[in-house]
Amino acid sequence: MADIQQLKDIVTQVRRDIVRQVHAVNSGHPGGSLGCAEFIVTLYNEIMDHNPDFSMDGVNEDLFFLSNGHISPVYYSVLARAGYFPVEELNTFRKLNTRLQGHPTTHEGLPGIRIASGSLGQGMSVAIGAALAKKLNNDDKTVFSLHGDGELQEGQIWEAAMYASANHVDNLIATIDVNGQQIDGSTDAVLSLGDLKNKFEAFGWEVLTIEKGNDIEAVVNGVREAISLSRKRKPICILLHTEMGNGVDFMMGSHKWHGVAPNDEQLESALAQNPETLGDY
Secondary structure (H helix, E strand, O other), X not given: OOOHHHHXXXXXXXXXXXXXXXXXXXXXOHHHHHHOHHHHHHHHHHHOXXXXXXXXXXXXXXXXXXXXXXXXXXXXXHHHHOOOXXXXXXXXXXOOOOXXXXXXXXXXXXXXXXXXXXXXXXXXXXXXXXXXXXXXXXXXXXXXXXXXXXXXXXXXXXXXXXXXXXXOOOOEEEEEEEOOEEOXXXXXXXXXXXXXXXXXXXXXXEEEEEOOOXXXXXXXXXXXXXXXXXXXXXXXXXXXXXXXXXOOHHHOOOHHHOOOOOOHHHHHHHHHOOOOOOOOO
16 A cells, blocks of 8 residues: 555656656647546555456456546556556557557557547446446456546436446446536536536435545545445445646646647646656656
8 A cells, every 4th residue: 555645756757747648749638637647546556456467357356447538648657657567658659559549449458458448438338347247257346437527428328327226236436537627618618517416316326526636635535435335236426526637737727738738848847847756757
């Protein structure tokens, strides 16, 4: 187990990795990646029982599925820093013949990646399937998934949510990144999501909220609470309130950094705000 300062150090380095990856190829999605850094770092460094000696089956391991696959920079950084593949491979992000595609894929065989994601709305269905497989195999580990709040505008999410509660998929913890932003503007302006807590509860889920989704201690405590509520015949939903672009002041709170890379001057500013902790790739 890592202590809180260790987790903070990893988060800071992951932020550096994110902005450097997207800057190097002038493409990618820094905003949501930065906002979810604390959560994914917490899963892989504090919560999940997982093995960097990767097996696609994930038997007797906790599993994580990234549904909003466009935030691949944070996912790749966390996997590399957790030992799944060499950190230096982050240099290849979005380049020709890379294993680090803009949206994660499986055919390159990148350790840690179990589904091709990026077509929004599908990750919850996959996570439910994995959770049911674990039940059939008497595997008591937990399945985690992460979704963007804008992704909840996809109908497949709600079909999956209905199925999960009807079938008591209580080894599933689905987290919603509630940052209120999507590619075309705020979620309220594009298509309001309404009261997500009431909606998931109406679909038969147990729901808890992490108000400070960019506070590492709050995230650790919130995910642990979610685990304590699982195995009670209801799937679990975490509403994780984050700030898009967190940790880089000029990116914070704006949908404009959903899919735009920083220029040279902006990169320098972003890196100055996040001093090197674990060593750059």
